[in-house]
Amino acid sequence: MHQYIGGERRDASSGETFDVLDPSTNETLETVTLAGPDDVDAAVAAARSAFGEWSRATPVERSTVLLKAAALLDERAEELAQLESRQAGKPIRLAREFDVPGTVDNTAFFGTAARRLDGMASAEYSGDHTSSIRREPIGVVGSIAPWNYPLQMAAWKVLPAIAAGNTIVLKPAEITPLTSLLFAEAFTEAGAPAGVVNVVTGTGPVAGEHLVGHEDVDMTSFTGSTAVGRRVMATAARTGKRVHLELGGKAPFVVFDDADLEAAVHGAVAASLINTGQDCTAATRAIVHRSLHDAFVQGVADLMAQVRIGATDDEATDLGPLSSAAHQAKVARMVERARGYAKVVTGGATPGGDLARGCYYEPTLVADVPLDSEIWRDEVFGPVLAVVAFDDDDEAIRLANDTPFGLAASAWTRDTYRAGRATREIRAGCVWVNDHIPIISEMPHGGYGHSGFGKDMSAYSFDEYTNVKHVMHDVTAVAHKPWHRTIFTLPS
Numbered sequence: 001m002h003q004y005i006g007g008e009r010r011d012a013s014s015g016e017t018f019d020v021l022d023p024s025t026n027e028t029l030e031t032v033t034l035a036g037p038d039d040v041d042a043a044v045a046a047a048r049s050a051f052g053e054w055s056r057a058t059p060v061e062r063s064t065v066l067l068k069a070a071a072l073l074d075e076r077a078e079e080l081a082q083l084e085s086r087q088a089g090k091p092i093r094l095a096r097e098f099d100v101p102g103t104v105d106n107t108a109f110f111g112t113a114a115r116r117l118d119g120m121a122s123a124e125y126s127g128d129h130t131s132s133i134r135r136e137p138i139g140v141v142g143s144i145a146p147w148n149y150p151l152q153m154a155a156w157k158v159l160p161a162i163a164a165g166n167t168i169v170l171k172p173a174e175i176t177p178l179t180s181l182l183f184a185e186a187f188t189e190a191g192a193p194a195g196v197v198n199v200v201t202g203t204g205p206v207a208g209e210h211l212v213g214h215e216d217v218d219m220t221s222f223t224g225s226t227a228v229g230r231r232v233m234a235t236a237a238r239t240g241k242r243v244h245l246e247l248g249g250k251a252p253f254v255v256f257d258d259a260d261l262e263a264a265v266h267g268a269v270a271a272s273l274i275n276t277g278q279d280c281t282a283a284t285r286a287i288v289h290r291s292l293h294d295a296f297v298q299g300v301a302d303l304m305a306q307v308r309i310g311a312t313d314d315e316a317t318d319l320g321p322l323s324s325a326a327h328q329a330k331v332a333r334m335v336e337r338a339r340g341y342a343k344v345v346t347g348g349a350t351p352g353g354d355l356a357r358g359c360y361y362e363p364t365l366v367a368d369v370p371l372d373s374e375i376w377r378d379e380v381f382g383p384v385l386a387v388v389a390f391d392d393d394d395e396a397i398r399l400a401n402d403t404p405f406g407l408a409a410s411a412w413t414r415d416t417y418r419a420g421r422a423t424r425e426i427r428a429g430c431v432w433v434n435d436h437i438p439i440i441s442e443m444p445h446g447g448y449g450h451s452g453f454g455k456d457m458s459a460y461s462f463d464e465y466t467n468v469k470h471v472m473h474d475v476t477a478v479a480h481k482p483w484h485r486t487i488f489t490l491p492s
Helices: 037-056 059-075 077-088 092-113 150-163 178-189 204-213 226-237 261-277 290-304 325-338 353-357 393-401 416-425 459-465 482-486
Strands: 003-005 008-010 017-022 027-033 121-124 129-137 140-144 167-171 197-199 219-223 242-246 251-255 283-289 343-346 364-367 384-390 408-412 430-433 466-474
Touching: 003 037, 003 178, 017 077, 027 077, 027 178, 037 129, 037 140, 037 167, 037 197, 037 204, 059 077, 059 092, 059 150, 059 178, 077 092, 077 150, 077 178, 092 150, 140 150, 140 204, 150 167, 150 178, 150 219, 150 459, 167 204, 178 197, 204 219, 204 226, 219 226, 219 459, 226 242, 251 261, 251 393, 261 283, 261 290, 261 384, 261 408, 283 290, 283 393, 290 343, 290 364, 290 384, 325 364, 325 384, 384 393, 393 416, 408 416, 416 430, 459 466
Parallel strands: 140 167, 140 219, 167 197, 219 242, 251 283, 251 408, 283 384, 364 384, 408 430
Antiparallel strands: 003 008, 003 197, 017 027, 121 129, 129 466, 343 364
């Protein structure tokens, strides 16, 4: 499969290829071309060429393209779901009911939001001048998307950028590029000029590094690990470009003593295992009041034992494989080390039988966890939930905030005042009350601290992808302004 540059599929100039594997079987799903610096240059040139026309398009014209693209994606929903399921190891039910519909909804949302790039106006200098605000596109955006939600993350990168009048070069993760290519094609088919959306299929150290450091790229948007995010910032700093980062997470799941225990148990299992735990907002640290701790641990262990691990194309499958053999090994090593200092209550192994050929890992619950331990502090990015107990509300909030990350959190309580305190004092970009995971296109997504900065989705994302220009008009038609006399003397 080829990369997508200037409205057409192209081979990589180097002729190198990469096998995309199905992580449920470790068999080759597709072979893609591997972009190098020359290909990135060609994609950036195509985006730069298209920028003039696209940036001058009216909001209505951009809106029309995005709404048509949403309809095209909806028509191809099953094709996208099948491909997303196979390349990313997602249960087909998750791809059909979450990933693809979410992407279509995002596209339709930005199709409407493209017509609402609002500014503010005000009078200044006692009415002598009127000011207004223009939001203008930045230019060419170079974006790097992760492998855990290939289609949705491509959408989160592309949609606000092009809705605001930018053009884009997207580099998806090399192990999951397939749906990004189909996504890009939908915009050309919907009427976007060739070069508005480009996709280069390459590795981070080669294509990604060159894209971030490119002199003719005006902005970089990256989603991935905190460690790589720091490298992206350092590379982007060499050319002084704007950076938007959505990085890791270690979300607290706080269960107060008045919580609905059954709801919290079900919520914890769903929120820790979604996408096999490969989700920056997934519940990873359960902070449970001591009076409920033992019952919570038992309830979660019992429910995890009922989770159905299986083939991604089986409608009954709840939990698919991890993204790759290398990632499976990393998760397994972290859990094995945890056995030396904590209690693995359930899971903690790779399943046998037919599943052994894939990258599967059992749902895992770890209790009696030291607060300075790796499993508690570092991002596992797998189907692993760690649990500690707390005694009072102050301790719960302190434990929730005892992390350098700040992407998401949840508080489980029936007390509105307690919920209000939790949402106010927990430092995270999103705090749910009595739920964990749901997101909507109208609301922003982004974190604090080591989780990055800037927002995806919603109208707030336009702050990332636009320059704000102050325009001031003199409304008096007076030749010599009164304030000029404060600078130099003028004849009467």
